[in-house]
Amino acid sequence: MTMKYKSQRIAQYFYTFAILLFLVQVLVGLIGALEFIWPNFFFLKFHIIKTLHVNALVIWLLAGLMGATYYVVPEESETELWSYPLALFQFWATVVTVTLVVIGYIWMGFDPQANKTVFGTLILNEGREYIEAPRWADILIVVSVLLFLFNNFMTMFKTKKWTGIQGTLLGGLVFLALMYLPGMVYTKSMVKDQFWWWWVVHLWVEGAWEVIAGALLAFMLMKVIGAKREVLEKWMYIEVGLVMFTGLLGTGHHYYWIGTPGYWLWVGGIFSSLEPLPLLLMVWDAFRTTREARQVTNRAGLYYTVAHAIFNFVGAGLWGVIHTLPQVNKWTHGTQITAAHGHLAFYGAYVLLVMSMIYVTLPAIRGVKEYDPGRAFASFWWMTISMIFMVFVLTGAGMVQVYMERLMGLDYEAVKANYNLWFWVFRAVFGAGFLVGVAIFVVDYFKLGGEAAPALQTATDRG
Amino acid sequence: MGNKAARNLFIIGSLFFFVVFLALTVDTLGKLDKRAPEITQAVDDGKMVWHKYDCIGCHTILGNGTYFAPDLTKVAARKPKSYLKQFIMDPKGVKGDAVMPTLGISSTEADNLLAFLDWMSKVDTNGWPPKPILATAAGVGGKELTAGQLVYQAQGCSNCHSISGIGGTSGPDLTKVGSRRDRDWLIGHFKDPQKYVKNSAMPPVTASNEEIDQLTAYMLTLKEATK
Numbered sequence: 092m093t094m095k096y097k098s099q100r101i102a103q104y105f106y107t108f109a110i111l112l113f114l115v116q117v118l119v120g121l122i123g124a125l126e127f128i129w130p131n132f133f134f135l136k137f138h139i140i141k142t143l144h145v146n147a148l149v150i151w152l153l154a155g156l157m158g159a160t161y162y163v164v165p166e167e168s169e170t171e172l173w174s175y176p177l178a179l180f181q182f183w184a185t186v187v188t189v190t191l192v193v194i195g196y197i198w199m200g201f202d203p204q205a206n207k208t209v210f211g212t213l214i215l216n217e218g219r220e221y222i223e224a225p226r227w228a229d230i231l232i233v234v235s236v237l238l239f240l241f242n243n244f245m246t247m248f249k250t251k252k253w254t255g256i257q258g259t260l261l262g263g264l265v266f267l268a269l270m271y272l273p274g275m276v277y278t279k280s281m282v283k284d285q286f287w288w289w290w291v292v293h294l295w296v297e298g299a300w301e302v303i304a305g306a307l308l309a310f311m312l313m314k315v316i317g318a319k320r321e322v323l324e325k326w327m328y329i330e331v332g333l334v335m336f337t338g339l340l341g342t343g344h345h346y347y348w349i350g351t352p353g354y355w356l357w358v359g360g361i362f363s364s365l366e367p368l369p370l371l372l373m374v375w376d377a378f379r380t381t382r383e384a385r386q387v388t389n390r391a392g393l394y395y396t397v398a399h400a401i402f403n404f405v406g407a408g409l410w411g412v413i414h415t416l417p418q419v420n421k422w423t424h425g426t427q428i429t430a431a432h433g434h435l436a437f438y439g440a441y442v443l444l445v446m447s448m449i450y451v452t453l454p455a456i457r458g459v460k461e462y463d464p465g466r467a468f469a470s471f472w473w474m475t476i477s478m479i480f481m482v483f484v485l486t487g488a489g490m491v492q493v494y495m496e497r498l499m500g501l502d503y504e505a506v507k508a509n510y511n512l513w514f515w516v517f518r519a520v521f522g523a524g525f526l527v528g529v530a531i532f533v534v535d536y537f538k539l540g541g542e543a544a545p546a547l548q549t550a551t552d553r554g
Numbered sequence: 555m556g557n558k559a560a561r562n563l564f565i566i567g568s569l570f571f572f573v574v575f576l577a578l579t580v581d582t583l584g585k586l587d588k589r590a591p592e593i594t595q596a597v598d599d600g601k602m603v604w605h606k607y608d609c610i611g612c613h614t615i616l617g618n619g620t621y622f623a624p625d626l627t628k629v630a631a632r633k634p635k636s637y638l639k640q641f642i643m644d645p646k647g648v649k650g651d652a653v654m655p656t657l658g659i660s661s662t663e664a665d666n667l668l669a670f671l672d673w674m675s676k677v678d679t680n681g682w683p684p685k686p687i688l689a690t691a692a693g694v695g696g697k698e699l700t701a702g703q704l705v706y707q708a709q710g711c712s713n714c715h716s717i718s719g720i721g722g723t724s725g726p727d728l729t730k731v732g733s734r735r736d737r738d739w740l741i742g743h744f745k746d747p748q749k750y751v752k753n754s755a756m757p758p759v760t761a762s763n764e765e766i767d768q769l770t771a772y773m774l775t776l777k778e779a780t781k
Contacts, residue, residue: 130653137622138608138622203607203658206606206607208606216608217605218606282586282589284601286582286586288618325555325560328557335567336571343578345618347680348679349679351585351586352581352589356680422684424617425619425621498687499689500689502721503624505719505723
């Protein structure tokens with residue numbers, strides 16, 4: 092596979108930015124893990140580290156998805172991007188905005204009073220998880236996303252090839268952009284604050300992003316093993332359809348205990364229990380399609396694609412459904428069990444998705460026909476094994492916490508400092524293992540295509 | 555099913571569920587204010603203080619946020635306001651091993667934050683967080699409570715103090731308090747904590763002399779196990 096349109100190379104800018112932020116995210120993640128053990132060992136306190144950790148995550152995944160979209164749309168539309176300079180401008184504008192926001196967070200770590208109120212909004216940090224970015228940055232981000240959507244829409248409009256994949260991708264992206272808006276409204280009531288906050292957070296990760304994942308999964312299966320578009324698109328519609336049918340009302344599982352009426356216990360319990368179904372279907376889809384594979388040149392691409400489908404189901408699906416029923420959630424809500432679910436879900440559903448897209452499209456962008464997937468596999472196993480153990484550790488910590496704090500009535504601090512101490516130690520160890528995997532990936536990303544290709548023996552051997 | 559049918563099912567189905575979700579949202583928004591007390595200016599200002607210091611970066615509220623520090627949904631109902639105010643402004647001065655950094659929260663900000671947390675604690679959360687089963691059961695099963703234990707419960711002492719691991723960690727552990735303090739010290743301290751412990755954030759115990767005697771007697775039974 093080679094890149095067909097020159098403007099597709101814009102994807103690489105976004106990938107590079109995404110990967111650097113990924114490294115930052117995991118580095119600060121490790122610092123945060125150590126602060127669970129030694130709260131004062133680093134000059135930035137935990138809340139700053141945590142803000143950097145989750146914001147870097149959201150931004151690098153978005154940047155990765157933007158890069159992937161810039162690659163997919165010209166390919167599907169069979170034309171150059173509507174405007175390459177506009178895409179480049181949008182890239183640099185995003186980088187500048189994100190850098191300013193990050194500087195603001197760190198500044199606040201040195202001087203908490205610097206987060207002043209200007210025109211009724213906080214200037215450095217809005218103090219709302221995941222969407223801490225201040226209002227001025229919100230507006231710039233919306234402008235950036237609008238430019239991005241406009242450019243891609245105009246590209247599609249040039250040739251009017253409304254393929255299912257790019258239609259669904261565009262639909263998911265528009266939904267994503269719209270769902271950012273409910274997070275930009277200030278409400279005096281913390282209950283309403285969280286109500287709308289979940290529109291952003293839940294309808295992104297369990298709505299818009301999963302729709303985008305469904306479209307990209309179909310694209311990758313088509314590219315890596317040449318599966319038939321007709322069949323792929325049909326299953327894609329069924330998958331993303333089920334994502335929406337279960338995910339929209341599944342938002343209710345966040346409305347059990349935040350001051351909202353009791354009927355959400357029923358709505359959320361029933362629909363969120365069904366949320367793993369489309370994810371299971373994606374796994375089946377990936378296996379069914381790859382069984383037919385005969386000639387695979389991009390082995391790493393295939394590997395990551397299938398792994399993404401599996402861990403999307405395990406992390407977002409299984410680890411979510413275990414504590415989604417209100418009878419269970421009443422005891423587990425707000426404990427480390429949620430942290431375990433969050434880590435595996437983001438890793439399986441979106442980290443592996445963006446990495447798959449990079450491994451599927453980067454060789455084409457760099458004009459590489461064959462490359463040694465050794466480092467790609469090494470980084471996969473370092474990251475995946477570390478993440479699985481980290482999630483087991485956090486789940487264990489959560490079970491201890493639920494039992495001791497929620498059932499027995501021990502104090503939060505007592506459980507955290509004594510009974511969970513070794514869990515924090517092991518979490519940091521596996522966090523370091525994850526960092527090793529990320530480092531291997533970063534090296535592979537920058538070296539891919541720059542080295543001599545290995546002997547051509549893989550395709551026939553693996554048959 | 556053909557591709558077109560699958561696509562139409564996806565689009566129409568998604569729209570259908572979105573409309574249902576919107577309808578529930580409208581209904582919910584109409585009911586929220588009745589499930590919470592009125593929001594005064596202090597409560598709103600306190601919410602801004604909550605955001606300003608990025609409290610959610612360590613704590614959870616309504617169970618959402620970060621799992622690095624305790625959930626604060628009901629904290630205002632469980633701990634004395636005077637204690638909370640002093641702690642928020644100077645965590646390590648009140649509790650030497652406190653993890654919370656000193657953020658420079660002013661007295662006015664602390665008052666507003668407490669107004670906000672007080673509002674928060676009165677929101678109807680469908681019974682969350684649940685009362686711990688074992689701690690609730692302890693004291694009512696097996697044997698009758700002594701008069702002193704009843705006062706200990708009635709005063710809510712365990713919100714801040716622990717005995718044998720059950721209770722809060724805001725104040726000192728009382729498991730062996732009977733070995734450390736005598737009767738006069740305890741009675742005097744209950745009536746005026748600051749006179750006995752400099753910087754103490756404990757409010758005076760407001761109870762009759764008889765109840766304070768009973769509570770003191772109970773404290774004196776808490777000694778190192780001799781067997």
